[in-house]
Amino acid sequence: MAFTRTATGKHRRPRKPGLRTGANIAGITTVASGVVAGIAGQAFAADEGPSSHETGLTQAIVIGDGIADHIEAQAQSQETAAEQAAAKAKAEAVARQEAARKAEAAAKKAKAERDAKLRAAREAERKRLNTFVAPISGSYVSTAYQASSGLWSSGTHTGIDFHASTGTSVHAVGSGEVVEAGWGGAYGNNIVIKMNDGTYTQYGHLSSIGVSVGQKVTPGQQIGLSGATGNVTGPHLHFEARTSAEYGSDIDPLAYLRSHGVNV
Known part of the structure; x- marks a missing residue:
């Protein structure tokens, strides 16, 4: 309610018949968006009633419960929106962290898999380079080691002969370096390889030579053709x-071949 004060002195104006004293109290105008729009007393401008100066009454602005509730609801809505925005930002930050963690884990897993494949490949290559094979695939020994005959200057056979027709592929039995490739007298066209274990292998009577001195060879690599x-x-x-x-x-x-795992 508005506060009123009774005028003092002889200038107090008598009431008009049927007019309430409180009629000059400022009215309450409805406020939109929390703003007091004006004073309802203006509605009585057409009345020729006494002014506040004459009556001693004071106009007042009163905020009703409805406006207070509206302001409180608006503040609560803003607070809720702020809390929701903060919660959303936090959830997004957590999601980014989780995505980064998963990406890091995936990268570590991929690296571990690559490293494992590289190790496996290196191990396979190491085994391959340490593997020995027969000099001619699918053949057999036709003349044994140290067989006696006048065909050889020493009187005995210093190697073994593998059955092969002219032009059959001849392979290095293991990894090594070519130290001789060319004519070898009684051996005809021949190749000598220093093996990685320090031993030497010789391939004789070739119809053609496919390697040169200083060249590195690997197990099973073709080095020439039989002849x-x-x-x-x-x-x-x-x-x-x-x-x-x-x-x-x-x-x-x-x-020698059998000691290196060759089945001949």
Whole structure:
């Protein structure tokens, strides 16, 4: 309610008949969006009633319960919106952190898989390079080691002969470096390889040579073609295993191959 004060002195104006004293109290005008729009007393401008100066009454602005509730609801709505925005930002930050964690885990997993594949590949290559094969695939020994005959200057066979027709692919039995490739007298066209384990292998009577001195070779690599060059009675491959590159340092080639896992 508005506060009123009774005028003092002889100038107090008598009431008009039927007119309430409180009629000059300022009215309450409805406020939109929390703003007091004006004073309702203006509605009485057409009345010729006494002014506040004459009556001693004071006009007042009163905020009703409805406006207060509206302001409080608006503040509560803003607070709720702020809380929701903060919660959304926090959820997004958590989601980004989780995505980053998953990406990091995936990257670590991919790296571990790549490293494992590289290790497996290196191990496979190491095994391959340490593997020995037969000098001619699918063949057999036609003349044994140290067989006796006048065909050989030493009186015995210093290697083994593998059955092969002219032009059959001849392979390096293991990894090594070519130390001789060319004419070898009684051996005809021949190749000598220093193996990685320090031993030497020889391939004789070739019809053609496919490697050169200083070249690195790997197990199963084709190095030439079998033939009948040199001191021979027919096409075949003469294979020797030696402790050095020199003639006369031969060892049993069949035992040599078998000791390296070759099934001959």
